[in-house]
Amino acid sequence: MSSLEATVSKMSTSPQPAKSLAIEKIKQILGEGRFIEHKDEMIPFLTEWRGFYTGDALLVVFPENVQMVSDVTKICAEAGISIVPQGGNTSMCGGAVPSSEGNAIVLSMSKMNKILSIDTTNYTMTVEAGCILQNIQEAAKAEDRYFPLSLAAEGSCMIGGNLATNAGGTNVLRYGNARELVLGLEVVLPDGRILDQLTGLRKDNTGYDLKQLFLGSEGTLGIITKAVLKLFPAPKSINAAYCAVPNISAALELLNCARVESGDSVETFELISRQVLDLVLKHIPGTRDPLTESYEYYVLLEIVSTKQDDNETRKNFENMLEKALESELILDAAIAQTEQQRQEFWALRENATESQKLEGTSIKHDISVPISSIPTFYETAWQAILGVEPKARLIAFGHAGDGNLHFNVAQPKNSPSKDFLAKWADINHAVHEVVKQFNGSISAEHGIGQLKKDELPNYKSSIAIDVMRVIKDALDPKGIMNPGKII
Ligand code: FAD
Ligand code: 2HG
Ligand code: ZN
Secondary structure (H helix, E strand, C coil), X not given: CCHHHHHHHHHCCCHHHHHHHHHHHHHHXXXXXXXXXXXXXXXXXXXXXXXXXXXCCCEEECCCCHHHHHHHHHHHHHHCCEEEEECCCCCCCCCCCCCCCCCEEEEECCCCCCEEEEECCCCEEEEECCCEHHHHHHHHHHCCEECCCCCCCCCCCEHHHHHHCCCCCCCHHHHCCHHHHEEEEEEECCCCCEEEECCCCCCCCCCCCCHHHHCCCXXXXXXXXXXXXECEECCCEEEEEEEEECCHHHHHHHHHHHHHHCCCCEEXXXXXXXXXXXXXXXXXXXXXXXXXXXXXXXXXXXXXXXXXXXXXXXXXXXXXXXXXXXXXXXXXXXXCCCHHHHHHHHHHHHCHHHHHHHHCCEECCEEECCHHHHHHHHHHHHHHHHHHCCCCEEEEEEEHHHCEEEEEEECCCCCCHHHHHCCHHHHHHHHHHHHHHCCCECECCCCCCCCCCCCXXXXXXXXXXXXXXXXXXXXXXXXCECCCCCC
């Protein structure tokens, strides 16, 4: 038994003081500058970014290496203190903040932010879990490589959080979710042991693929401390178009044409409704509509080539758009002529979340259905919402190329937020029942967290939930890892 274990087991003989002793021990192990104990300083770590969830904690800790994470976890396991791992705290589901019980520590990964190595031949990068996603993208670019995970929160979310939520974003169509971009992981288990699966192997069939358990587990099974990520050749010629489409079925036909005509190199296929565009134009300074007339739906489409000055791909791209115009799959389109113009198109898409927040309260639905079902789903779910709130405003956009829409609902104009929020459960229920009808998912990419925990049993089979529970109990018998999330 190590001296640390000896101290901890001694402490755990007297229940209440045991917790304060454990907290003192954690502070001692970490040292000054690696924890926050004053309530007002803790607030940003206890508050979810939309302000829907706030919690309480005994301490917020900032370990600097895996050994510190392991030591803190061992102490918590012994003393029965919960651990809430936290990355950038951009979760859409209240996953990264503790409950109000105040029996948890928040374990921030922000000081474990080193890019450890890049192997350009193996096309891999090894990183600590607290690396900001954008820093990873930039480090890959500096080595003429590409890490394709991309989402509007990339300037603040951390790779550990991305992996723990199996994040999606705007490039899933071509590269898959976060889950598909990982080759190896290092994880601290709920008892403090360090599970080292930090391999850069593309083939390894030596039993269960354990890393998959932690990808998408939202901090409920362990703390991801390092990862080996997959890299790709850097895009050199990016062709971006902002297209107006007559309806959603046409958008999906356009997706098919674009895939076929480009040799399946569509990188992005994002749907933006007029209501979303209007909110962005209203709230985000410097944005402008690239098209002269107003249309009901738009698609932001990108086709990418890894060849420099790839004129052939550009020509194919333009030809494809011309054909789509002739066959009225698109009504008008603007093609980015410069990187600056491309960024302007992206601002219209990436600011959807921010502009909704500035507009007032919105009730979000991160749903997926088979791509072929999107048009019927869209209409049916909208009618279901109107059945609950006839003055609701639909704010629909997202990753149509993955069958994933953010089918959000904004509060009616000139009506108090609290009246709208009183209908939250009914609106959720209306949309999720339609999702069920189409064999879809009530959480395509954001996870479950606290937000959808109570709804999950209605939409996932009881056997699947039993299996999840068995795994949870086996790995975390004391239930200390991010309690109150998922199950
Ligand atoms: P946090 O919010 O800190 O944590 C998320 C969950 O992971 C929590 O349950 C937490 O306990 C757990 N966790 C965090 N770090 C670790 C770790 N090291 N080990 C174990 N568990 C951990 N999501 C998408 O999928 N696609 C999008 O397109 C997208 N766009 C967004 C746009 C905006 C403007 C915002 C605000 C959010 C968006 N999100 C999106 C949601 C969010 O950014 C993602 O879920 C992201 O992956 C969370 O990363 P994070 O570092 O902020 O994690
Ligand atoms: C996106 O795709 C995010 O931009 C956020 O997943 C979606 O605001 C939302 O609901
Ligand atoms: Zn999204």
